[in-house]
Amino acid sequence: MxxxxxxxxxxxxxxxxxxxxxxxxxxxxxxxxxxxxxxxxxxxxxxxxxxxxxxxxxxxxxxxxxxxxxxxxxxxxxxxxxxxxxxxxxxxxxxxxxxxxxxxxxKQQWGILTGIRPTKLYHKFRKAGLSDDEIHDKLTDEFSLTDEKISMLNSIVKNQLKTIPDLDTIGNEVSIYIGIPFCPTKCAYCTFPAYAIQSNRKQGKVATFLDGLHYEIEEMGKWLTEHEMRITSVYWGGGTPTSIEADEMDALYKTMFDSFPHTETIREITVEAGRPDTITPEKLAVLKKWGIDRISVNPQSYTDETLKAIGRHHTVQETIDKFWMAREAGMNNINMDLIIGLPNEGIDEFEHSLSESEKMMPESLTVHTLSFKRASEMTHNKDKYKVADRKTAEAMMHRAHDWTAEHGYTPYYLYRQKNILGNLENVGYSIPGEESIYNIVIMEEVQTIIGLGCGASTKLVNAETSKITQYHNPKDPAAYILTFEDAIHKKIQALDELYGFEVSK
Ligand code: SF4
Structure with a gap:
């Protein structure tokens, strides 16, 4: 200090x-x-x-x-x-x-930029009519970014505009985030709402949470239908949305398709199946039944000792097996997350993770850098975990950049976090055409995201002024159960105000 x-x-x-x-x-x-x-x-x-x-x-x-x-x-x-x-x-x-x-x-690669969304700045200059060269000069002279980072931002912005050609006007639609706050166990670096599913099920909290979530989806569906709102994308996150049983997933997707308007024009639905230990043939069959084929299966690392050290309670082999199970079940757009800087990992372990990824070639690969979030177990017991130094972390990030380019991936979204190892970044790479629309709209804050479920944030984006107002659902299922009725009505009121509709009582 x-x-x-x-x-x-x-x-x-x-x-x-x-x-x-x-x-x-x-x-x-x-x-x-x-x-x-x-x-x-x-x-x-x-x-x-x-x-x-x-x-x-x-x-x-x-x-x-x-x-x-x-x-x-x-x-x-x-x-x-x-x-x-x-x-x-x-x-x-x-x-x-x-x-x-x-x-x-x-040398700080990001210069004086400390914000989490450098691509948003690039878009701002682009929308103001600046050419790529002018933006390059501005980012160099006024913000001290290195050429490498500017060129990365440039290709991300181009990729985003290719994926969402109407990015600048997509504010007239909304996206939906739905949070399921359960996981098999809690990972050491995690601060997401991720409560142990088994003990919560025994206490009846899973069932009551799901009742509340059905209600929120139905109420929001009524509002969206009444106002003829178009939905760009739906993202099921958490926690791990595949922690719940197959029949519970089925019932939720039924409610979603019954409640939301114009579901045939939703451009993308993603379900995070991040923890391989939650994936079963029955759950994959439910996803397939509802036409959902974009999922995340997250290895984080391909070294068993690392998975143990971070409390993931699944093996590397399980990740590989579940990836192929999902592929065979018809999941055509699979994302896999890797994390740079996990305990005791250096270049060799990361290189091993990349060579294992090569055998599967997921449609997208998101490369995160470890960040020490205040409330995580890892931050509280920092001395217990030996992590890579700044130079090694930087070398791993370079390797990720080169490896993805050599294997046909291009970067399409990027964000930074506080207390991130080596002041690096998180980068989403994908095979062209397989980018996640939700990841782009949430990162660039170009449209309203309605959050339902535990820990979900609603971000109300005023398309004219770009002013953003946030509304947070409680993280804890016990608090959610007590407040969801009130919360959904407050959100609907806020949406009415945002769009200038007559405010619902
Ligand atoms: S699987 Fe994801 S949400 Fe669940 S505990 Fe681990 S990092 Fe957190």
Missing amino acids: KVLKIDQEYPQDFMRVFLDITNLFFEDTKLAKKDMTPDLVVHFNHYTDEHFTIIADATLQVNEQFYKSHFEQKFETEGTDKEQKIRLKRALSHVLLDTLEQMTEI
């Missing part, structure tokens, strides 16, 4: 950015309070000259060492107060990042 002191006052949002940038280099940086001795002291100096050029300097002091940086950027106009504030924040971020890079000799 480091203590950071900025030796003059800035607004809170500036301080948050300074902290985020410092955290790219050091874990858990804290801003210095009165009684703390700082490890890093930063002095900024800045002004804007009469030609609207912003000039910023930083001096970073670490013990007796000083690191200095200078930044200048010329603008055409004076800009509004808000624009001036953004310019200043960016200029100070630049010089701070530069001094920290000098000190640590670590």
